[in-house]
Every structure is written in C-alpha cells, then in structure tokens.
Amino acid sequence: MSSTTLPATMKALMVDSPSQPLQLKTVPTPSATPGSCIVKILAVEADANTPHILKGVPGYTFPANFVPAAHAIGRVVTTGPDATVLRPGQLVMLEGFIRPRDDPNEEQILWGLTAGLTPQSLRFMADNWAWGCMAEYARAPLENVYPLDEARLCGSPAEGGLGYAVENLLHLPTxxxxxxxxxxxxxxxxxxxxxxxxxxxxxxxxxxxxxxxxxxxxxxxxxxxxxxxxxxxxxxxxxxxxxxxxxxxxxxxxxxxxxxxxxxxxxxxxxxxxxxxxxxxxxxxxxxxxxxxxxxxxxxxxxxxxxxxxxxxxxxxQFMYEREDARLMIKMAEAGVLRLGEDGGNEVVGRFKLEDVNEAFALAAKNHGVGKLVALVP
Ligand SMILES: NC(=O)c1ccc[n+]([C@@H]2O[C@H](COP(=O)([O-])OP(=O)(O)OC[C@H]3O[C@@H](n4cnc5c(N)ncnc54)[C@H](OP(=O)(O)O)[C@@H]3O)[C@@H](O)[C@H]2O)c1
Missing domain, CATH: 3.40.50.720 (NAD(P)-binding Rossmann-like Domain)
Known part of the structure; x- marks a missing residue:
C-alpha cells in the first residue's frame, strides 16, 4: 500500500435521506481498501440537476448518508494494495460509472447520482460507494480514477503545456x-x-x-x-x-x-x-x-x-461509456485536439467552497447548457 498521512476527519456535503437538506458535516476521513484509493478533491462539479435529484425523483435512488457527485478532479493521497499505476501525488480524473467487479454487466450504479433500481445495486452503493465527491476527500474505485498528465494539461504554454486550471479539466467527465x-x-x-x-x-x-x-x-x-x-x-x-x-x-x-x-x-x-x-x-x-x-x-x-x-x-x-473511451478521450485532451478551454466552447462560470453549495447550484441552474459548469473547490 502506498500512502501519505490523511487527517482523521474531513468536511463532506451529506444528505441523510431523500428530501432532507444537503448539510456540510464533519465525518471520519475514509481509508483506502483493496480496489480503492483516496483522492483529495480539488474540484467537483455542482450540477444544476443535483438539488432536484436529492429531493427524490422517480428513477433515481440513493442510500442514507449520501454524498453526491462524482465528476471530479483530484490528487491521489493513498492507494489500496492492488493499485498498479496510481500513486500518491498524481493528478487524476474521477468519473461515476461503477460496475461491480464480479458482475460488471448487470448491476451498474452512477456514483454520487443514483444506485439504480434493483435491490442488489442499492445494496452495492449503500455498502460501498454511498459517499461521492462533494467532500474534501473521496474513496474511489481504482477503475474510476484516471491519471492525467499534469505537466502537459496544466503546464505553462511557454513550456509546452496547455495552461489549463484544474477546474477546466472538470469538463472531461461530461x-x-x-x-x-x-x-x-x-x-x-x-x-x-x-x-x-x-x-x-x-x-x-x-x-x-x-x-x-x-x-x-x-x-x-x-x-x-x-x-x-x-x-x-x-x-x-x-x-x-x-x-x-x-x-x-x-x-x-x-x-x-x-x-x-x-x-x-x-x-x-x-x-x-x-x-x-x-x-x-x-x-x-x-x-x-x-x-x-x-x-x-x-x-x-x-x-x-x-x-x-x-x-x-x-x-x-449506449449507456455511459467504456474505460477505453476514457483513456482515449484523455489522450485527445493531452494531445490538444479536445480543447477544454474557451477555444473548445467551454467555460467554468463559477467557483465556490463546499459551504456555498446552494449558491453554486443557483449559478449552475442559470448557466445550464453547452460547455458550462460550476465548480466546487473544497
Ligand atoms: N446514455 C447515457 O449514458 C446518458 C448520460 C447522460 C445523459 N443522457 C441523456 O442525455 C439527455 C440530454 O442531456 P443534456 O444534458 O444534453 O440535456 P439538457 O441540457 O436538458 O438539454 C437537452 C436539449 O434538448 C432540447 N429539448 C428540450 N426539450 C425538448 C423537446 N420537448 N423537444 C425537443 N427538444 C427538446 C433542448 O434543446 P433546444 O431547446 O435547443 O431544442 C435542450 O437544449 C438526458 O436527458 C439523458 O436522458 C444519457
């Protein structure tokens, strides 16, 4: 296991059960288990649809003590013993399409969004992935974490970088x-x-x-x-x-x-x-x-x-995507053909702390549409 020290507690936006308010809580910081890693969240999308879904919408289910959102960019802090490529310090993209390892084609959940509609998928989310990324740290399945070439994506253009801020990379999961x-x-x-x-x-x-x-x-x-x-x-x-x-x-x-x-x-x-x-x-x-x-x-x-x-x-x-799609898309962004800034039609319209999530949602609702997002920066 590769590791760096984690604080004992962290801040997380949590909803006790559907239709209860989203509250900022102090909770124990998760630790890495086999098949997972802990990522320090640098930016997570505040999607305008989230407040609606948290009220309880047909077709969307989630367990008690739920932390929403999975479209995030972060830095690996520690990994479980079976990580082979991920290592502490790496900049990574997180995405939310989780497929259980023992039956990836049947029970599928959207982490931080919905557990699906079967008793198995509900239990799978509740027991393993009830906490998404609207938090200072997230425990993420290794399969949903993708290394990013930070020097290329965020480096200065004078040195061959593309000059993106971390929040620009948040366009990738969409x-x-x-x-x-x-x-x-x-x-x-x-x-x-x-x-x-x-x-x-x-x-x-x-x-x-x-x-x-x-x-x-x-x-x-x-x-x-x-x-x-x-x-x-x-x-x-x-x-x-x-x-x-x-x-x-x-x-x-x-x-x-x-x-x-x-x-x-x-x-x-x-x-x-x-x-x-x-x-x-x-x-x-x-x-x-x-x-x-x-x-x-x-x-x-x-x-x-x-x-x-x-x-x-x-x-x-087509429901969601395959891992190979993610790898290829990241390569396209690193090559500079998939543009994540304004020249690609993208804009980060606001940045908010976790405490100000409701303001973030309100701004996201006013800016719903092509290439626009609001970031929470814990
Ligand atoms: N398969 C997957 O994995 C996956 C994943 C995510 C989302 N989705 C699907 O993608 C859909 C679209 O997502 P989105 O974020 O692009 O939605 P969106 O932001 O709500 O926009 C959808 C667009 O649909 C058009 N529209 C709205 N009502 C319409 C109507 N009655 N008739 C014709 N056009 C109408 C509007 O365009 P105009 O006003 O310009 O016509 C609007 O810009 C979702 O609802 C979801 O079902 C699928």
Missing part, C-alpha cells in the same frame, strides 16, 4: 459520456454526424467531441438562436445547424443538404420523446448509416422499421 456514444458507432474523422439535440449539457459535449475526433457536425435544435450561439463557439464551417420545424420531410431535406450523413447521435431529454427530429434524423442517414440512441428515461418511440431495413441502418443504444 465529455466522456459523449465520447461513449460517438465511439459506440465508430464515428471517424471526416464523417458527417448529426447531433440531436445539440444545445444541452451532454448533447453540446457530443458536438465538442465529434469535432475533436475530426468529424463534420450537423447540430439540430428547436431554437435558431441557441443553434447560432452553439455554432459561434467553434471555427467557421465546422458546425452546420438545422432548426427543427416539425415537418419531418422538410427537416429531412434540410439535414441532408450538406451531404451524405454517416452517423447520428441522439441525446434527447425525456421531454423530447415525441419530437419529430427523431424521425427526420433517422431518415437523413445514408445507406449503412449508424445511429446511437442515448436518452435514458423517456418513453417508447415508434421506429421507421422499413427505413431501417431498406437503408441497412445500424441502431445502437
């Missing part, structure tokens, strides 16, 4: 969800990919990652103003926009006007389950095109069965 979807259908450099919608937090991330992969993006949305704003975040010519009119045939023509469409990533929120864009986007795909659907909680959607057959389409669902 971009990773998009990376999972784009890689699931193997989007390649030069290909044309529809991202629909394109103006949300995760969907905007899909635009950013698709551009970093080298794809051409057709961004779809209801609001021309939001689409123009999105387009303006990137160099001219990289993002084409199509405003949904509700006329499926007309919108399909608009989507195809830029050339053959190779792929389509759908990140619709539940409210968009009846949106006509779903039909237009499938219809716009070229023969042998690929689609990735990522909406998590919505409703059944009618599919154009004959179209799938005649056009030999591949439709793939």
């Amino acid at each position: 971009l990773l969800v998009a990376m999972g979807g784009l890689r699931a259908i193997d989007v390649k450099p030069g290909e044309r990919v529809i991202v629909a919608p394109a103006t949300g937090g995760f969907s905007g991330a899909a635009v950013q990652v698709a551009l970093a992969i080298g794809a051409q993006v057709v961004a779809v949305g209801r609001s021309r103003e939001s689409l123009l704003k999105l387009q303006g975040l990137f160099p001219p010519g990289r993002v084409q926009i199509v405003q949904v009119t509700g006329d499926v045939e007309k919108d399909t023509v608009s989507l195809k006007q830029f050339g053959p469409v190779d792929a389509y990533v759908d990140l619709s929120p539940p409210e968009a389950s009846n949106s006509t864009h779903l039909r237009s986007c499938f219809a716009a795909l070229r023969k042998y095109g690929r689609a990735c659907v990522m909406n998590i909680i919505g409703q059944d959607v009618a599919v154009q069965y004959p179209l799938l057959t005649w056009n030999s389409l591949t439709v793939r669902g």
